[in-house]
Amino acid sequence: MELPYAESWKIKMVEPVRKSTAEEREEWLKAAHYNVFQLKASEVYIDLLTDSGTGAMSDRQWAAMMTGDESYAGSTSFYELRDTIRRITGFEYVVPTHQGRAAENVLFSHLVHAGDYVPGNSHFDTTKGHIEARKAFAVDCTVDDARNTQLEVPFKGNVDPAKLEKALKEYGDKVPFIIVTITNNTAGGQPVSMQNLREVRALADKYGKRVVFDSARFAENAYFIKTREEGYADKTIKEICREMFDLADTMTMSSKKDGLVNMGGFIATRWEDVYEGCKKFAIPYEGYLTYGGMNGRDMAALAVGLDENTEFDMLHTRIHQVALLGKLLDEYGIPYQRPAGGHAIFVDALKVLTNVPKEEFPAQTLTVELYREAGIRACEIGYILADRDPVTRENRFGGNDFVRLAIPRRVYTDNHIRVIAAALKNVYDRRESINHGVRITWEAELMRHFTVKLEPVK
Numbered sequence: 538m539e540l541p542y543a544e545s546w547k548i549k550m551v552e553p554v555r556k557s558t559a560e561e562r563e564e565w566l567k568a569a570h571y572n573v574f575q576l577k578a579s580e581v582y583i584d585l586l587t588d589s590g591t592g593a594m595s596d597r598q599w600a601a602m603m604t605g606d607e608s609y610a611g612s613t614s615f616y617e618l619r620d621t622i623r624r625i626t627g628f629e630y631v632v633p634t635h636q637g638r639a640a641e642n643v644l645f646s647h648l649v650h651a652g653d654y655v656p657g658n659s660h661f662d663t664t665k666g667h668i669e670a671r672k673a674f675a676v677d678c679t680v681d682d683a684r685n686t687q688l689e690v691p692f693k694g695n696v697d698p699a700k701l702e703k704a705l706k707e708y709g710d711k712v713p714f715i716i717v718t719i720t721n722n723t724a725g726g727q728p729v730s731m732q733n734l735r736e737v738r739a740l741a742d743k744y745g746k747r748v749v750f751d752s753a754r755f756a757e758n759a760y761f762i763k764t765r766e767e768g769y770a771d772k773t774i775k776e777i778c779r780e781m782f783d784l785a786d787t788m789t790m791s792s793k794k795d796g797l798v799n800m801g802g803f804i805a806t807r808w809e810d811v812y813e814g815c816k817k818f819a820i821p822y823e824g825y826l827t828y829g830g831m832n833g834r835d836m837a838a839l840a841v842g843l844d845e846n847t848e849f850d851m852l853h854t855r856i857h858q859v860a861l862l863g864k865l866l867d868e869y870g871i872p873y874q875r876p877a878g879g880h881a882i883f884v885d886a887l888k889v890l891t892n893v894p895k896e897e898f899p900a901q902t903l904t905v906e907l908y909r910e911a912g913i914r915a916c917e918i919g920y921i922l923a924d925r926d927p928v929t930r931e932n933r934f935g936g937n938d939f940v941r942l943a944i945p946r947r948v949y950t951d952n953h954i955r956v957i958a959a960a961l962k963n964v965y966d967r968r969e970s971i972n973h974g975v976r977i978t979w980e981a982e983l984m985r986h987f988t989v990k991l992e993p994v995k
């Protein structure tokens with residue numbers, strides 16, 4: 538008999554989780570203004586808000602914490618981290634930052650100016666925020682396939698080369714660089730193929746542009762290349778990572794994702810001029826160049842995390858769990874962005890809550906209902922997160938309206954996954970009775986989803 542699948546690790550330390558009553562949850566929702574970001578963690582049973590910084594570290598990472606060097610300048614842990622990043626990416630220069638958006642802030646302070654256009658594939662919200670805050674524009678060149686949630690294609694995160702070329706022609710000198718997000722978080726944790734990265738590189742070379750990878754989930758992207766793209770089955774994850782980064786000039790990284798740590802980020806680049814430009818902003822914003830807002834011990838743990846998470850077994854365990862959730866939703870007929878992504882399942886709220894008008898934010902409404910049902914905290918990746926158009930100030934209802942069920946790394950078991958799927962099924966079964974959503978009572982100008990205040994329409 539073939540042995541069944543099992544996790545590539547065993548558990549050494551556990552943390553209790555707490556259930557709540559329906560009455561408690563109703564009260565907490567109200568106090569949180571129907572925005573799950575405002576809930577206390579103690580009010581949550583299973584937390585799928587994000588896979589960012591929520592993972593469990595390994596025994597090797599905890600051991601590395603003890604060897605962290607807290608020197609202000611020239612920390613040994615920095616050099617360990619730099620050497621690991623060099624080995625995995627081939628990038629010579631490394632600037633640590635306290636998280637991914639800080640890497641964006643430092644790099645974009647150097648490269649993005651008012652009136653610029655930055656083409657890419659579904660810019661992440663902080664990436665878009667840092668572009669728009671500089672009075673520049675994010676140009677989305679994602680393949681149209683990404684919009685059709687029911688279409689089963691292997692690389693839905695890809696850049697559409699025709700759209701990219703049009704943007705490069707139209708905006709010419711106003712394009713500081715092309716940014717490719719691997720995996721494409723906003724489109725559903727969908728991967729970008731090596732072939733597509735090559736096409737982007739060719740266009741960049743043709744128009745004399747540089748390519749930045751927003752690399753938060755680069756290892757998961759490499760896993761999908763290995764398992765879905767022809768010619769990669771026999772390559773190691775580390776070989777694939779190196780081949781991907783060979784097609785880029787610079788990367789920003791949120792280490793809270795594929796770095797397997799709870800906090801941290803970095804910029805890495807092959808270009809000395811980019812490094813010199815970043816140095817000017819890294820020091821005042823983040824700190825000296827050999828720590829950049831990170832503890833020595835955290836850099837030590839990150840070096841180990843990057844090494845561990847670029848191994849096949851680790852990634853297979855993780856992505857298998859996300860796929861299990863997708864499989865269960867298939868059984869229940871619940872529509873989500875297909876195929877299952879690398880870090881999350883993105884439920885297609887417009888196809889679930891068909892009675893809720895888009896002006897009443899269906900995905901946010903479904904997020905609230907899932908919490909109400911079982912204390913499970915998901916995250917709206919939809920019309921609230923899309924913010925308003927910077928020019929017209931209208932809500933942007935053009936894209937997908939998703940509820941993201943993000944799976945933390947090495948935290949929940951497959952039994953938790955079954956609870957999540959069952960809770961969602963219960964909401965799905967009563968979907969016809971949900972006719973109204975929420976309205977905004979207060980919002981911030983940028984990145985409003987974190988702090989927005991809402992109330993039920995009825």
Ligand SMILES: *Cc1c(COP(=O)(O)O)cnc(C)c1O
Pocket residue numbers: 589636637638639661663664718722751752753790791792793794801802
């Ligand atoms: C999380 C994330 C960021 C920002 O990183 P933080 O560490 O949260 O600041 C940028 N891009 C992508 C694709 C991300 O997923």
